[in-house]
Amino acid sequence: MADPGRDAAQHARMRAALARLPPRPTTLDRLIRACVGAACHLVGWSVQADGLERLPRDRNGVIVPCVLAVAPHRGWIDPFLLLLAWPRDAPRLAWFGDGPTMTRSWWRRRLFPRLGMIPIRPGAGPGAIREHLADVRTVLGRGSCVVVFPEKGPPSQRGRTRTIAPGASWLAAAGGVPLVPVAIGGFLETGLGTRYRLRILDPLVPAPISPDTTDGRRAARLTTDALGQALAPAVRELETWSARTNAHRRLPWLRRLFH
Numbered sequence: 001m002a003d004p005g006r007d008a009a010q011h012a013r014m015r016a017a018l019a020r021l022p023p024r025p026t027t028l029d030r031l032i033r034a035c036v037g038a039a040c041h042l043v044g045w046s047v048q049a050d051g052l053e054r055l056p057r058d059r060n061g062v063i064v065p066c067v068l069a070v071a072p073h074r075g076w077i078d079p080f081l082l083l084l085a086w087p088r089d090a091p092r093l094a095w096f097g098d099g100p101t102m103t104r105s106w107w108r109r110r111l112f113p114r115l116g117m118i119p120i121r122p123g124a125g126p127g128a129i130r131e132h133l134a135d136v137r138t139v140l141g142r143g144s145c146v147v148v149f150p151e152k153g154p155p156s157q158r159g160r161t162r163t164i165a166p167g168a169s170w171l172a173a174a175g176g177v178p179l180v181p182v183a184i185g186g187f188l189e190t191g192l193g194t195r196y197r198l199r200i201l202d203p204l205v206p207a208p209i210s211p212d213t214t215d216g217r218r219a220a221r222l223t224t225d226a227l228g229q230a231l232a233p234a235v236r237e238l239e240t241w242s243a244r245t246n247a248h249r250r251l252p253w254l255r256r257l258f259h
Helices: 004-018 027-042 078-085 106-114 126-141 167-175 214-245 252-257
Strands: 046-050 067-071 093-098 117-120 145-148 179-185 195-200
Touching: 004 106, 004 117, 004 126, 027 078, 046 078, 067 078, 067 167, 067 214, 078 093, 078 179, 078 195, 106 117, 117 126, 126 145, 126 167, 145 167, 167 179, 167 214, 179 214, 195 214
Parallel strands: 046 195, 067 145, 067 179, 093 117, 093 145
Antiparallel strands: 179 195
């Protein structure tokens, strides 16, 4: 049986590590990216990113912290594709991870926060959600960009997203940063030599109202609707493109490895 006090202490240590997170990728981050790139090279995968110029920047042209909402999320390879396409001079990427998995062993507790992983608890109540919002504020305040896969519910058909949950809008509003839609295509045709594409869309600016309030939740719903409307045509176009471009590369057994 889990010890609540022990779990709370472990999460507190991980949050303290997040508070020291460097805003730029470390040597460890660059090593992981190089390993992922080498693995993709072995199977002939390539990743093309369109619209990087749309990422929010300051007056000097430097990419600023934001929340990236990526869809559709069809397999666990998706975060690695975004990592490979992410500009090398941009802020580091931070991610959500399953809390119990991240705290299962000492090396996980030490490694994952250093990679920008934010622990979340399954079925979290209001108190834990407030903790997650606080963790995201900390990471964004350190200069990182946070990645969210905002869909929920059963898998969707080709060219469609699942239901878009309001969590990404909450996080962007809580952090006072832009919400950037990112569409991704290629997973359904995974095989040898697959060409993947990501498309960065125009940033959304959530109302700076706390999602803890009724007005904040209403504003987040409006932002979430705008997010879904922005993603829908881009997802449809990219998955249609992939079906045409990658059809002869499809290997179902390889795709199943990444589900």
